[in-house]
Every structure is written in structure tokens, then in C-alpha cells.
Amino acid sequence: MVFNINRLIRKIKIQNRLFLSFALLSLLPMLIIGIFSYHISSEAIKTKISTSSIQLMNQVSKNILNELIKLENDSVDIVFSDLVQQTLTGFNTMSEWERNVAQLKMQEMLAKRFSFFHSVSDVLVFTRSKEKVIAYGDIYFKFNLKSDYLNRLLDESTTNNGVPVWSIENQNNEERSWNTSYRTSNYGEAGILLSRSFKSFEGLPVGYMIMRIDEKYILDKFKDMNLGTGSDIFIVDGKGTVISSQNSRLKAAEAYPDPKLMDELKLNMENSTYSFNSTISDKRNLIAYTYIPRADWYVVSTIPFSYLDHESVKISVYIMVLGVVCFLLALLLSYYVSKSISNPLKRLVDSMNNVKLGNLVVQIDDPSSDELGKVTTNFNQMVRELHYLIDEVKMKERLKRFAELKSLQAQINPHFLSNSLNTVRWLANIQKADNISNLITSLIKLLHGCMGKGSELISIREEIEYVKNYLNIMAYRYYDKFKVHFEMEEEMIDCRILRFTLQPIVENCLLHGLEPMEGQGLIIIKGYRNDHELKITITDNGVGINDETLNGLLQQPSSNKTSGLSGIGIRNVDERIKLYFGEKFGVSIQSVPNLYTTIEITIPAMGGEGHFNYAESDYS
Template sequence: MTFNINQLIRKIKIQNRLLISFAVLSLLPMLIIGIFSYYISSDAIRTKISTASIQLMYQVSENIVNELIKLENDSVDIAFSDLVQQIMGGFNTMSEWEKNVAQIKIQEMLAKRFSFFHSVSDVLVYTRNKEKVIAYGDISFKFNLKSDYLNELFEETIIKNGVPVWTIQNQDNEELARNTSSRFSNYGEAGILLSRSFKSFEGLPIGYMIMRIDVKYIFNKFRDITLGAGSHIFIVNGKGTVISSQNPQHKVATPYPDDTLIDELKQNRVTETYSFNTTIAGKRHLIAYTYIPRADWYVVSTIPFSYLDHESVKISFYILVLGISCFVLALLLSYYVSKSISSPLKCLIDSMNNVKLGNLVVQIDDRSSDELGKVTTNFNQMVSELQYLIDEVKMKEKLKRLAELKSLQAQINPHFLSNSLNTVRWLANVQKANNISNLITSLISLLHGCMGKGSELISIREEIEYVKNYLNIMAYRYYDKFMVHFEIEEDILDCHILKFALQPIVENCLLHGIEPMEGQGLIIIKGYRVQNELKITITDNGVGMDEHTLNSLLQQTTTINQSRFSGIGIRNVDERIKLYFGEKFGLSIHCVPNLFTTVEITIPTAGGEDDVKDAEGAHS
């Protein structure tokens, strides 16, 4: 089966194969990712909004419950106040004048309680025989409930036996009077009622109480809360009557238009499921609610799926448009690219592999004028140039090493040698040859170092000896003009440095620093290790240099100064160090005129013969 598929595929051109496989492999992941992203994002958004909605409904219900408890406590305080208990106990035996006086006293008492609490519009107290006492309210716009509705409230409060009953009434439950319209404009067409029966201190039933609360008082607890476009928060009781709602289509004190939702609320309350999906007016909604047992109220939020899925649909649309655009573009690019790349690219890769193996005579025969053709031409030129440069570098390096060796072997300045020999002769004549041996010994050591053959790297110990021999000679020339102090760490003495790297710097200290100064000078030579690097500093307290002289010092040419011992400038030392050890090593100079001059040499640690051989091998 595999053989047949391979044979079938091999019958299709490479370009077509690439296009078909690319189309399949790019389209399928795009579809899978798009669908997966849509469902995952939708589910995540719904879950988060559902959780947030439940928490928000819980907070709203907590706020409402706190207010209901305050109102219930107020009703208890009123019912069991001494004044109300006294009046209700003897109301049947009072005259009309006494009843009016009692009513005024109750009104005065409750006016102090509710005058600043505008949500309570009316408080009615009824005797056991259902005689009404207006305990609080506007006398000009009396609150009168219809007898049938009032009797239903009394019967329900009797059944509850003192437990508050929360209901809602509207204008259909009130007795209409001349000033009814004015009352509705001032206190609203509907009101929330707290009804309860109460007893005497002896435990005998003595009356009923009805408190009317403005519906806006409860509505204000969630009026400004929004859960998204098209969402609403409302409160219904267990009978399906709307208590309060953000939706103007849900009229307060009327049945909620969708009985199915009320039934689902009751069913989910039994299973303690506080979030579910349902259909309202033909549209899917997410429902989140909480239940207030003391009032038999449901605080409900409805969020349409159109809002929940809005972001997911937008994301999916963007993914689809972007995916299709990229897919079409990729197909077009792959069509043109696949046909022209594979053959010349393979040829170029094969040639590169040959170059990697060291075959620098590779040439590609490709006369195309496109980028790959230019790359091939440049590759051919690069290989030829690389071969030429390698040969040239080898030749120049060989010549440079030979020139440096000859320079070291012939770096004694004849003028200096003449002066030194004259000094020897003068000392022989004056001192009868007592100090000639010391001077000549130092001179011979320097001559051997300059003209000797072998490695250009020597130990720091040997380099210090060359410096001491040079200073011994200079001590006779500059009698008591300078002192030298060495501070070289013992563990770096066997590390290696370029031959005659320190002598030119010490000579520079004498000529430019100490010789022009008045009095005796001091040279301090320190050597120490810093991690994998060696630091050697040469400091003098001479006259120093200005900025121009300091800059020109490192820019000296290799022209030999006839007044110097070796003719090797400080710049030459810096270039030799960089040549051997790399650009990050070399010299740095710090100078404060008439105070000090410090030259710091930085080289890598090279402690053994293997390191010396490696350094020399790298420049052979």
C-alpha cells in the first residue's frame, strides 16, 4: 500500500506536490485552531461571567437583606413600644377624641424615626377588630387599601403568627379618591408592603401593622449595576410578581411575563444551582440568581448569549479573515518559490558541503540572473577570494614573523652602544676599572637578549632581569637620579610575556618622566594576577605628559629614535601584544602631569611550555 501511494505521489510534479501538501497542512490546522479557539473562549467567557454574576447577585441580595432586616427591626420596635401597646390595649374603650389624641402621639413618635428615612411612606396600625390608626404618613394623601386585599394580608399575617410578610401593591389594590393621582405622583403607583401581626406583652394578639416602602428604595440597590449590553437585573417573589426591575418592560407589582423562568428558578433552587441557561423571548440567556428566604424573593440577572458570544465571534472572524488571507498569500508565494528554489539550492548546498570539507576549488556553473544566480556567482567569487586570502595571510604572516625576529636580533642602536662603550672607557680611566665588570656584565646580558634566537615569549622572571640589567646601566648614566621598586607576585614569575615588553616602557619613564624633573625620581613596577589575566604596571613620579603627548605616544611609528636603547616604541609593544594575544589585550596609560604616569600592561595568563607553544603556533 505504501509503495502504491509513493508511486502515485511520484507521478505528480514537485511544484504541485508542494502546493497540495501545503494547502492541506495549512488549512486543517487553521480550521482546528479557529473552531477550538471559538469554543474555548466562549466557554471561558461564559464561565467567568457566570461566576461573576452569581457573586454580584449575592452581594446585591446581601445589601437588600440588610435593609429588610432594618425595616423588620423598625416594625418590632414600633409594635412593642409602650405607646403602641398601651393604645392598642385600650383602643376599643376610647372615645373619638381620645383616639385622635392617641393617633397624634403615635405619629409624633414615628415622625422622629422616619422623617429622615424617606423610603418609608406610610405606617398603618390596625386593632384586632381591624380599626385603622394612621401611625405615620401624609394625612393629605391617605394610604387606603381595598378591603379585599387588606383582608388577604391580615389572613396571611395570622398564618405567619408574627413573622413579617413581604408583598407588593399597586394602584389596583388602593381605594381611589379625589387626590389619588396626587398621591401617586408623590409616592409612586406601587409600594412594597411589610405586614405583620403583633401581640401584647402578655402574649395576646392585639393588632396588625403595615409598612409601605417606596419601590425605589430597593431599586436603588442595583439600579446602576450593569452586566453588559441587553442584560437586566430584577427581583420577583415566589408567586412570580415583579418586585423591582431594571427593564422598563417589566412593570412592578405585575406577574413576570415568562412563567417558565419562574419555574426554572424554583427547580434550580432545590438543587442549589445558581446559574443556568434558558430561552427568554426566543433568545438564549445566561441566568444567575440568589434567593432571599425571609422575603421569598429571587434576585435575578439575565445576560443574552449574543453579548456573551460577541467577543468570541469577533475573535473567530478575525482569525478566519487573517487565516484565509495568509493561506491565499502563502499558496501564491509557494507556487512561485517552490518552482525556482529546489534545484539551484541543492546544488549550492552540495558545493558548500565541499567547501566545509576543505575543498576550495569548487565552482558552480549557474548563469541565472535571479538572486540564487547572484548568490552562486558571489559564492564562486568568495571561494576564490578565500583561497587567495588564505594564501596571502600565510605568506604575510611568515614574512612578518621573520621581520620581527630580525628586528629583535638587530635592535641595538649603534649610537647607544657607542655611548655605553664611552662610558665604560671613562669609568676605566677615572675609577681604575673597579666598576667596569658590573657595567659590562649588564650590557652583555642585554646584548644576548637582543640578539639571541629562540621563542619571542619569555618568562616574566627573565624579562625582569633584562629590566634590571638595563636599569643597572642607566644608574651609571643618571647617577642617583632615580630609584626603582619591584612588587611582583611570586606566582606569576613563571608566566610568559613578550621579550622586551617592559624595557621600552621603563626607558620612556626615564627619558620623558624623570630626566626632566628636579630631584630624584621613583619607578614602581608591580605585577599581579586578576582572574585569567596578568596585570603589570610601571609608575613613575616624573613630570608626566600633556594630553597631546600622551596621544602621540601610542601613535608613534616604528622609526627608531637614536637616543633610545632598543628603538622599540610603546606603540610597537602595544601592537605586538595585540598581535599575539588579541585586541582586548595591550597597554593603557594614565597620567596626571607633575604627579605620576602609569602604564598598565594586560596579557592573558600563560604559565607553561604548552601555552607558549600554542601562542607561537597560532602565529606560525
């Protein structure tokens, strides 16, 4: 998976990769910061408004509760007044005239109480048999509730056993009258009712009382409060009936249009949660409320999320604008940064293509000190060195061809000499001069080896033949001066060795080891196989080599200016072996002056096995 992604990315140009990377690295953090900022600011605003809304609802409910308590206290004063108690306890024995007098006295008494409290529009007193006495009210408006609504209200008051019952009524709960418009304009479309049953001083039930308060009186306690655009404050009772509301679309004494809200209010009330989110008319709102147990009322505030999110949206817009500006700046910066990388790389690739086509004089001008500048500098140096090496190779090839021509020319003389020697050998055979024929035969074989016909690698068998031919010639020069002893393992005779490896060393032993000594000398040539290596030692009992000469023998520069047959020195043999087989192979020398010198040759075992046994040979 990772490999496939990496391969896909590698298909995109570096400039485009850098451009997209800058874009993503600048866009993603801004999006995350923007969303996070919006979320945090929105939640903070909602939390603060929720807290303040709950506090405000608490204050509104306290104000309303104080007014309800005040009205309940007024109702207690009324029902326990001597006039009301005497009238209701003796109502059945009173004449019509007495009843009217008592009613007028009640109206006079309550007029003094409510003359400056215009929100109480009516006070009705009922006997146990539900006969009505108008204790307070406007003479132009007779407050008459429908019988079924009145009976339900009085029955609920009886059930509460003196505890006030708070409810709401409108024209739908009243009997039709000719002056309805008058009542509406002066006392409102809906009225809040305080109903209660009461007893006599002796503790016996004597009747009921209903006090009507204009709904606007309660509305005045919160109508001027503003929680924000689209917000609303209203009061509903436990049955879902609207008591009062800032919103004109919510009519008092009518059921709240969304019954789900009432269920949520009661559920959160059980959990002691006074703020929650809800959907009203397909719009999300923050709901805060308080509960007035005395009246079973909920004081509720609704704040739409559109208002709550307004500031957060503004912040988000500012962040978005700032983010777009930063994003554009990041894109501009990424363009220049990517160009600063891609352009040098493009020039470098173009120059490499030119070098690939054979243009080795190309140079890139890039004075920068960054990594690309260093790569360009190294590329320029590499091209210069490559141009120099190619020129050097061309020069060496010319020198090599010249040397090959010289070598070809130089072979003319050995060929002529070889042909001449063959003629001399033919004449020696005719004249029966066997020793001359033998000597010339060995010389011809050595000349053929020197001319370098065939492969550079030959068998050890052939190399020993060269050594024997050389020693055969030297035996005529140094009569009875030396003896040579061969000890070679049979399995190594057919292994491969460089041409003229042993002969130069034997020649050095003879010329520098045995010739200066007095008497006859001995050369021992041994060969054996050690795992994957061949060891060949050549030992003489000559004058030896002192330490100073020994230390510099293999360090002296190679030179072809020698007096030997092949023109190859010991150091040259060592270099040739290392060149062909590696640095671990080569020549080592041990010597004790006036005692012996041993030269050891180490080469890899290459070739087959054979059966070839060399016996001791004497050359004298």
C-alpha cells in the same frame, strides 16, 4: 476503498494535487484553531462573568437584606411601643375622640422616626377586627388598599404568626382616589409592603401592622450596577411577581412575563446551582441569582450571550483575518512549490516523448541538486548511453553484414573444393581405389559440416559421425598410432548438441596428447545422462598437460588462428556452450602428465531417445 481513492487522486495532476494539499493543510488547522480559540475564550469569559455576577448578586442581596432587617426591627419597635399596645388593647372601649388622639400621637411618634427616612410612606395599624389606624402617612394621600387584597394580606400575616410578610402592591391593589398622581410622583407607582401580626405583652393577638416602602428604595441598591450591554438586574418573589427591576419594561407588582424562568430558578435552587443558561424572549442569557429566604425573594441578573460573545467574536474575527492572510500566503507558497515540481516533471515528460519519437540528442538543462535534478541528470546520461548503444548496434550490424558477405565469399572455395573432391572420388571409384574413395568421402562430409549448412544444433549421432569421419582421415596420416573406443548410452544418442563440439576436442587429444608420445595411444569417448544433464568425457593416455598450461588453457582468449580442421579451440567450445545453454554448462579438464588427460563436457539434455550402439573402432 483505499485503492479507489488512490486511483481517483492519481487522475489529478501533480501540481493541482500539491496545490489542494497545501490549501487543505493550511486551512484545516486554522479552522480548528479558530473554533477551538473561540470556544475556549467564550467559555473562559462566561465562567469569569458568571462568577463575578454571582458575587455581585450576593453583595446586592446582603445590602437589601440589611435594609429589610432594619425595617423589620422598626416594625418590632412600633408594634411593641406602649402607645400602640395600649391603643389596640383598649380600642373597643375608647371613644372616637380618644381614638383620634391616639392616632395623632402615633403619627407624631413615627414622624420623628421616619422624617429623615423618606422611603417609608405609610404605616397602618389594624385591630383584631381589622379596624384601621393611620399611624404614619401623608395627610394629602390616604393609603387605602382594596378590601379583598387587604384581607388576603392580613390572613397571610395571621398564618405566619408574627413573622413578617413581604409583598408588593401597585395602583391595581388600591382604592381610587383623586390624588393618585400626587402619590405616584412622590412615593412611586408601586410600594413594598411589610405585613405582620403582633401580640400584646401578655401574649394575646391584638392586631396587625402594614408598612409601605417605596419600591425605588430597594431599586436604589442596584440601579446603578451595570453588567454589560443588554444586561438586567431585578427581584422577583417566589410567586413570580416582580419586586423591583432596572428594566422599565418589567413593571413592579406584575407577574414576570416568562414563567419558565421561575421554574428554572427553583430547580437550580434545589441543586444549589446559582448560575445557568436560559432563553428569554428567544435570546440566550446567562442567569446568575441569589436567594433571600427572609422575604422569599430572588435577586436575579440576566446577561445576554450577544454581550458575552462580543469579545470572543472579536477574537474570532482577528483570527479569521489572520487566518485568511496566512491562507493566502500558503496558497502563494503552494503555487511556487507545486510549480517547482511540476515544471521539471513536464520538461522531463516532454523530453521522454521526444526520445520516444526517436530524438536521441535531447538534453535537459537543470542544475538543481534536488531529487528532480538528479533524475534529470540520470535521464540525460541514459539518453547519451542509449544514443551510444544504438550507434554501436548500427556499427555492429554493418560489421555483421560485412562479415556475412565475407562468409558468403569464403564459401565459394569450400564449394569448389567439395565439387572437385566429388570428381576425384568418382574417378577413384572407377579405378577401384577404395581407400582413396573412403578417405575423400570422409573429407567431403567434414567439409559439409564446416560449411555450416542447417541448424547450429545437431544430434549427438551426427556429431559422432563428424568425429568418425575426422578419425578416418587421421588414420591414414597416423598409421596404427591410435585407437578410439566409444561408450554412449542409447537414450542420449538423439539428444541435441552444438555442431563441432566433440571434433575439436578429439583433434586436440590426437595432436597434443598422442602424437608426441611413443607407441600406440588410446582415446575413450563416453557419454551418459544424469537427470536433466548430459555428460560426455574424452580421455586419452597421452603425454598429458602440466599445471601451468592446464590453468591457462580455458582462460586464454579465443582465437581462430589454429591449424585444426574447424578452427575451433577448447576455450571456444566452452564459450559457445555457455553462450547457448548458460554459465552452469561448459568444459572442464583434468590431466596427469605422462599418464592421461580427461575433458568433460556438460550440456542440458535436449531432444529424443534413440537406439544406437557404437562398438569399439580401431584406426591404424
